[in-house]
Amino acid sequence: MSEVVLHELVKTYPGGDKRATDGVSLHIPDGEFMVLLGPSGCGKTTLLRMLAGLELPDAGQVVIGGRDVTYLEPRRRNLSMVFQSYAVFPHKRVFDNIGFGLRMRGVPAGVVRRKVEWAAELLELTPYLDRLPAKLSGGQRQRVAVARAIVVDADVLLMDEPLSNLDALLRLSFRAELKKLVSELGTTTIYVTHDQVEALSLGDRVAVMREGRIVQCGTPVEVYSHPADEFVGGFLGSPPMNFLTGLAGGEGESLHIDFGGQSLPLPRALASYRGKELRLGIRPEAIAVEPGRTGPDGAVEVAVEVFEPLGSSTLLTTKLCGQTLKVSASAGFRADPGERLWLRLPPEQCRWYDPETQLALEAKE
């Protein structure tokens, strides 16, 4: 087990026109499950490969367990990796697949057997130890890859989209199994995914990446509830956070944001924005539908455009003064397209962003 420190890692591939990672720093305490999340091409895999020693950075440092390993060969870093493709040897039995890394390290046969049996038991592979991978399901094959990674007592576990080849249902059950397993092992784990649900479900913390940089790093609740910028708010959540543009106004003590005829109160901390445009961010499930509401105080009137029953909830696409606002209502809620509704946007659920920088504004009272 080990703490991992990444310091200002810069990497440009030969012939690449931009930096794959552009000065990434991250501190991952011993035993933490850190998820690197971001859209395709944002540099997640490059970061993981620099950690593993499969790529060398142009600048910056990788420190594992207090040791600078930036230019150390992969096999001398004591890491284990699980990749997206199952990467099991097709001609080796499950037992030999799991024990491969141990054998390569010259571990005595008796110890290999004990460790393989332990990992097989943990990952429910005991009945399959004599089988060839071709006779396993996708989920079982991926479990073999995980078992092989955990038997070697690595200081750090690296996982690059390990669930992405599994079908939706298997993915869901294996995700929970993996979470349990890693928390029991207590090994520092760095996990790459572009799937926001996976990131929120697995990570002790999530580092959200964009264009080679980390834009926000925090607990799942922090990054989901307090996105540092509009990109994070839009990337996390399905449907994503709503963003509405309005004009800050009001006299004296009174401060509000106007969307073109409909307005909401604005925190006093944002008084300096009077006369300027602001962006309001709010999650669809944070909005309360108030069918009976008749007054405009702290509420807005919208027109329903689309009504989608989703089983566990109802998704409404509405228009507020021409801007789209998605609302997640309760499962039993009914509304017809064209119907007008009052919605309450609780002040404590409203996040405020600068329209130019798209960065969150400090709006605490």
Ligand SMILES: Nc1ncnc2c1ncn2[C@@H]1O[C@H](COP(=O)(O)OP(=O)(O)OP(=O)(O)O)[C@@H](O)[C@H]1O
């Ligand atoms: N071997 C390479 N040679 C040149 N450019 C590369 C190479 N590998 C990655 N890149 C580029 O570096 C950037 C970051 O790629 P990287 O694979 O790290 O992103 P990612 O976030 O892991 O994406 P994905 O989720 O699609 O794997 C991209 O612009 C990509 O095109």
